[in-house]
Ligand code: SF4
């Protein structure tokens with residue numbers, strides 16, 4: 001499974017990553033930071049990482065699906 005990591009020290013809680021995820025993987029958590037509430041649906045497309053203006057989100061693609 002792909003893993004989405006949020007670096008809270010850099011995240012400014014803008015919600016851009018949540019808005020751009022085409023699979024509805026991300027949601028704003030109770031603390032205001034994005035969280036991967038639906039991680040199984042992540043395709044590893046990298047849009048969230050690409051759109052984050054603060055480099056605060058990183059997608060680690062599952063090695064088993066990396067080339068698919
Ligand atoms: S990599 Fe793509 S599918 Fe996965 S959380 Fe980011 S935008 Fe959503």
Ligand code: SF4
Pocket residue numbers: 006010011012013014015016017018034051052053054055056057
């Ligand atoms: S786009 Fe980046 S800064 Fe904005 S909420 Fe997502 S991780 Fe945080």
